[in-house]
Amino acid sequence: MFEPVILLQILWTGxxxxxxxxxxxxxxxxxxxxxxxxxxxxxxxxAIAFYAMFFALHGLGLPLVAALALGGVxxxxxxxxxxxxxxxxxxxxxxxxxxxxxxxxxxxxxxxYVITLIFGTEPETLYESILSPVDIVGGIAIxxxxxxxxxxxxxxxxxxxxxxxxxxxGQFLAAVSDNAKLAELYGISAQRAYxxxxxxxxxxxxxxxxxxxxxxxxxxxxxxELVLSAVIGTLLGGIGRVFAAAWASIFLALIQSFxxxxxxxxxxxxxxxxxxxxxxxxxxxxxxxxxxxR
Amino acid sequence: MTAxxxxxxxxxxxxxxxxxLAAPFVARAQGKEPIKLGSALxxxxxxxxxxxxxxxxxxxxxxxxxxxxGVNGRPFELITLDTQADxxxxxxxANRYIQVEKLPMFFTAWSAVVKAQAPIANREKVLEINAGAxxxxxxxxxxxxxxxxxxxxxxxxxxxxxxxxTLGKKTAAVLYINNDTGxxxxxxxxxxxxxxxxxxxxFEAYDPKATEFxxxxxxxxxANPEIVHIHGxxxxxxxxxxxxxxxxxxxxxxxxxxxxxxxxxxxxGAAAEGLIxxxxxxxxxxxxxxxxxxxxxxxxxxxxxxxxxYCQYQYDMVVFTKMLYEYVEKKGQPATGETLRDALLAxxxxxxxxxxxxxxxxxRVNKPVYLLTVEKGAFVPxxxx
Numbered sequence: 001m002f003e004p005v006i007l008l009q010i011l012w013t014g015x016x017x018x019x020x021x022x023x024x025x026x027x028x029x030x031x032x033x034x035x036x037x038x039x040x041x042x043x044x045x046x047a048i049a050f051y052a053m054f055f056a057l058h059g060l061g062l063p064l065v066a067a068l069a070l071g072g073v074x075x076x077x078x079x080x081x082x083x084x085x086x087x088x089x090x091x092x093x094x095x096x097x098x099x100x101x102x103x104x105x106x107x108x109x110x111x112x113y114v115i116t117l118i119f120g121t122e123p124e125t126l127y128e129s130i131l132s133p134v135d136i137v138g139g140i141a142i143x144x145x146x147x148x149x150x151x152x153x154x155x156x157x158x159x160x161x162x163x164x165x166x167x168x169x170g171q172f173l174a175a176v177s178d179n180a181k182l183a184e185l186y187g188i189s190a191q192r193a194y195x196x197x198x199x200x201x202x203x204x205x206x207x208x209x210x211x212x213x214x215x216x217x218x219x220x221x222x223x224x225e226l227v228l229s230a231v232i233g234t235l236l237g238g239i240g241r242v243f244a245a246a247w248a249s250i251f252l253a254l255i256q257s258f259x260x261x262x263x264x265x266x267x268x269x270x271x272x273x274x275x276x277x278x279x280x281x282x283x284x285x286x287x288x289x290x291x292x293x294r
Numbered sequence: 295m296t297a298x299x300x301x302x303x304x305x306x307x308x309x310x311x312x313x314x315l316a317a318p319f320v321a322r323a324q325g326k327e328p329i330k331l332g333s334a335l336x337x338x339x340x341x342x343x344x345x346x347x348x349x350x351x352x353x354x355x356x357x358x359x360x361x362x363x364g365v366n367g368r369p370f371e372l373i374t375l376d377t378q379a380d381x382x383x384x385x386x387x388a389n390r391y392i393q394v395e396k397l398p399m400f401f402t403a404w405s406a407v408v409k410a411q412a413p414i415a416n417r418e419k420v421l422e423i424n425a426g427a428x429x430x431x432x433x434x435x436x437x438x439x440x441x442x443x444x445x446x447x448x449x450x451x452x453x454x455x456x457x458x459x460t461l462g463k464k465t466a467a468v469l470y471i472n473n474d475t476g477x478x479x480x481x482x483x484x485x486x487x488x489x490x491x492x493x494x495x496x497f498e499a500y501d502p503k504a505t506e507f508x509x510x511x512x513x514x515x516x517a518n519p520e521i522v523h524i525h526g527x528x529x530x531x532x533x534x535x536x537x538x539x540x541x542x543x544x545x546x547x548x549x550x551x552x553x554x555x556x557x558x559x560x561x562x563g564a565a566a567e568g569l570i571x572x573x574x575x576x577x578x579x580x581x582x583x584x585x586x587x588x589x590x591x592x593x594x595x596x597x598x599x600x601x602x603x604y605c606q607y608q609y610d611m612v613v614f615t616k617m618l619y620e621y622v623e624k625k626g627q628p629a630t631g632e633t634l635r636d637a638l639l640a641x642x643x644x645x646x647x648x649x650x651x652x653x654x655x656x657x658r659v660n661k662p663v664y665l666l667t668v669e670k671g672a673f674v675p676x677x678x679x
Contacts, residue, residue, distance in 0.1 A: 009541070013508040098457055122343040123529045129563045130532060134540045141541045216505045216533045219340055224504065260509025266499040267471040268509065 002261070012140055014257030018250045019149030020211040023156055024226055026231035027204035029245035030160070032234060034177045034197040037097075041104035042230070045202060046112030046223035049075040049209040051115050054124055054218075067126075068210060076202035082107065083198040088191060108224070116220045123217025130216060149211045156207055157246055158202050160200070169196060172246040177240065232276045238285055248287070328371035329364070329629075331356065331615060332400035333425075333608070334387035334407065339378035340529045343557070348403065348426065349374050350595060351605040354587075355612030365619045370612060375523060377402075381410030388414045388422070398631045399618075401611055403443075403604075405429035405474035412439045412576065420631040421638070425611050426604050428550070429478045433657040438631055440638060440657060443607055446479035448487055449550060449572040449663045450525075452679040454486035456520055456665065460677070467496035467519035467545075469510060469534060471526040479525045479550065492544045495519050502528070507537050515543050523548045530598070532561040539565040546570065551603050566668045570616060570676060573664040575603035575649045577675060580664070583647045603664075606648035613646055 024046070031039045044185060052074040054120045056067035086107065090099055117284035164170035175183040176193035184190055212218060212226070237245030252275060279287070333352050336345035352372055360369040373395060375387035384407030391400040394413065400415075402408050403426030412435035415422035424432050424441040428449075432441050457463050468483050470476035476499065484494045495517035498510045510533070514522060524534050524546045531553050538547070539562075545556045546568045554571040562569075578585045584606065591599050599605040621637040622629050652659055665676040 003516075009512060010509060013506075017506045017508070026374075064666060116338070120342065121338045121340070123340060125561065128560050130536045130561045131563060131565050132540065134542070145541050169567035195308060217340075217529050219529075221339075257506075257509055260513060264499060265504070265507070265513075266501050269501045269503060 008138075009140050010257045010260070011254065012142065014254040015250060016143075016146035016149050017257065018253030019153040020208040020251045021226075021229050022153045022246045023204045023208035023211070023254060024230040025237070025245045025249040026157065026160065026199035026242055027208070028227065028230035029234040029237065029240075029242045031197055031201050031239045033242055034173050034252060035194050036177075037087065037100050037104070038231070039087075039104050040101070040227060041086075041107045041111075041202075042079075042201065043223035043227040044108035045075050045078055045082075045205050046209055046226055047108075047112050047115045047220055048078050049202075049206045050126075050213045050218050050223075051119050051124075051220075053126055053206075053210060053213065054119070059124055069204065071206045071209070072203060075206050076199045079198035079202040079205075080195055083195050087194070087219070100190065108227075112220045112223065119220065121219055123219050124213075125217055126210065126213040130214075132214075145211070145215055150199075152207050152211065153246075155204075156204060157243070160204075161198075161243070172217065173197060182251075196203055229272065232279070235279045236275060236283070236287060238283075238287065251277075295633045326364075326368045329615075329619060330373055330395055331370045331396055331612070332373050332375070332385060332387075332391040332395060332397045333611070334375045334377050334391070334400060334402045334411070336379040336404065337374065337376040339380070341379040341527065344528060344552075344604065345376075345379070345403075347599040347601065348608045349606055350591075351599065351608035352612065354590065354594075355609040357645045359612045359616055365616050366623060367661055370615070373397075377404065377407050379404040379407060381406045384408075384410045385414065387411070388420075392418045398433050399423060399634050401425045403427050405432065405478075408432055408439070409435060409474060412436055414440055415631075418631070421634045423611070425607050427475070428480065429474045431474070431478055435657075438635060440635070440654070442611065442652060442654075442659060443604075444574045444659050444661045444663075446550070447482050448658075448660060449574055450479050450482045451486045452663045453489055453548060453550070453570075453572055453665070454483045454492075454523075456677065456679060457523075458487055458490040461521070461546075463492065463521040463546075465493050465495045465517075465519045465521075467498070467514040467517055467522045468494055469496070469500065469507075469514060469522065469526075471473050471499050471502055471523050471530060472499040473502050474573050475527060475552075476525045480523075483523050483525070500526075500530070500534075502527075502530070505533060507534050508541065511541050511543065513536050514538075515541060519545060521548060523617070524553070525550060526552070528552050528555055528558070532558045535562055535565060535569070551601065554603060554666060554673060555600055556598055557600065559668065559673075563671070566671075569668040571602040571673070572664050574661050575606040575664070576662075577664060577666070579675060580678075581648070581650060587648060603649075610646035610648045610652075614644055614652075617641060617644060 028042055049071045053067045053071040056062040056070045132143040135139050146259045172188045173193050175188050176190045180190040233249035234245045237248035256271055259268055259271055303490045325358050335348050336342055356370045356372045377387050379382045388411040399421035401423045402411055405427040408424045408427045411422055415438045416436035422439045424443055428446040430445045430447045432445055466487055468480050470480035483495055496514040500510055513553045524531055550572045554573055559566050618634050618637045622633045627633040642654050646652055663679040667676040668674040
């Protein structure tokens with residue numbers, strides 16, 4: 001088990017497997033950074049994203065590009081509606097954080113319930129076949145899904161970095177996340193920043209759900225567990241540190257993957273919760289390395 | 295036919311929509327007091343694909359028996375409760391059957407659920423019949439828990455011996471889901487294969503919620519087995535096989551009746567070729583009733599059922615119950631958990647339309663094991679053990 005080729009395979013698969021979780025974590029962490037909210041309604045958006053693509057592919061027989069577009073429109077639209085007609089209403093009322101938490105949680109349950117009514121509870125995949133063509137490179141199996149996942153996550157992260165750093169809109173998001181009231185004094189609309197954030201998160205969710213849905217079965221309840229991994233990555237990376245959260249997700253996936261060398265695979269998922277407990281207890285602001293940046 | 299479906303409130307509409315039962319249908323064919331028939335199944339959740347098809351098979355059985363006159367003119371009234379294959383919901387279902395519906399017996403499936411319900415059945419002296427789970431532990435759950443479905447020590451024992459003796463495989467990897475379905479069956483496979491002279495070179499459990507199996511498969515690959523036995527559920531087994539093939543593992547795979555599923559063939563395509571599964575019920579070539587049953591499925595549901603052998607058992611349970619009730623009525627006894635259990639043990643041999651002869655051997659049943667393999671994208675008979 002400790003041969004280089006096996007270690008490299010575990011490393012590669014761990015990185016590839018982390019791709020959808022990186023995307024979900026970044027979407028979740030970005031929302032938390034800009035709006036200051038633990039937006040659990042994102043699990044509902046995950047369900048919308050997957051089932052919109054699933055319906056487009058299997059119900060309407062549309063090509064993948066159209067399915068992705070439909071998933072994007074519906075998910076981002078839902079995120080925008082939740083922001084405008086849900087979260088903003090609570091902000092205007094001056095509601096406390098608990099109310100936001102309850103609202104987003106109940107909303108995601110509601111969305112998942114409606115989707116259950118429509119699509120049932122059988123595990124579904126975006127493609128009929130869950131097999132992805134594989135290339136063997138230096139003894140390491142690299143599937144097309146792996147390559148797509150890594151490329152998609154890398155592109156999304158680079159695009160987000162460029163957006164945040166080099167566009168005025170991105171800088172507005174950073175300003176609102178630092179101090180919304182101060183930003184508004186300078187003429188930056190916090191409401192607009194929240195809505196832009198909702199749409200960006202929606203796009204990350206669509207990309208993640210495409211990867212998850214093309215790799216294995218999804219049931220309406222799956223997003224409730226997926227959002228938990230986003231929470232763990234966000235906590236471990238540090239609240240407000242979006243790219244650190246992405247690294248944390250990769251780190252968690254690698255820890256899970258390499259743990260097979262020392263423990264049985266049935267214990268792998270338990271590690272996630274162990275990290276969650278340890279992070280909350282020991283690093284409530286996340287694990288900050290001295291060279292870490294936001 | 296009379297049928298009722300009771301679900302947790304929040305799941306009620308979901309399942310009604312999914313199964314087309316939104317409009318209750320009540321037809322009291324015989325006009326006599328119906329006999330309530332309880333079947334606790336996962337109608338929602340990850341196992342719903344099987345559970346709903348089981349429920350549909352029950353409804354077919356109830357319709358046929360009622361159309362033929364029921365139990366001396368009394369029709370069956372089916373009460374299907376949703377367990378989501380979750381032990382806690384299984385307990386709720388058992389309590390409902392016993393405390394509210396006052397049933398003297400009920401049917402159930404999924405090993406964890408069967409086990410969770412057993413203490414209640416024993417305490418209340420209500421007959422609990424397993425009609426689909428296969429954990430060997432079910433044979434030891436108490437005086438009021440019986441099975442009409444052969445436990446894993448029947449098909450897995452025969453399969454492991456077949457793999458060693460007939461296929462000539464000397465080393466095997468056993469990969470199994472870490473729950474009541476997988477743990478016991480995997481041990482049986484390992485012990486039988488080892489006793490036969492083979493060697494289990496990898497024995498790995500995976501979390502029921504896992505979607506990534508690479509680490510476990512790399513362990514198995516490093517052990518270089520000649521064959522791989524996967525004992526999982528319908529949702530995870532195709533993913534394990536897919537990831538196994540993607541890692542370059544070309545070994546033949548064996549599994550059990552949960553993998554005897556047309557959807558698996560769709561999901562895996564060519565990667566399913568050579569897969570060996572067990573079936574504990576006769577196939578189309580062994581029993582003409584099965585062909586008619588399949589045709590009926592195609593007519594009524596426009597498809598073949600998930601887990602055909604299991605569905606055959608579900609259908610047969612209506613006939614089985616009819617025989618128990620007729621026995622106690624003939625004896626002039628009331629239908630209680632005790633009298634129905636005594637009837638079960640006294641009748642002992644049941645000739646059933648879909649699964650053939652069933653002999654109750656204490657808390658076990660013994661049946662022939664039918665092996666099927668995937669050839670050119672379809673399950674074809676391989677051997678009868």
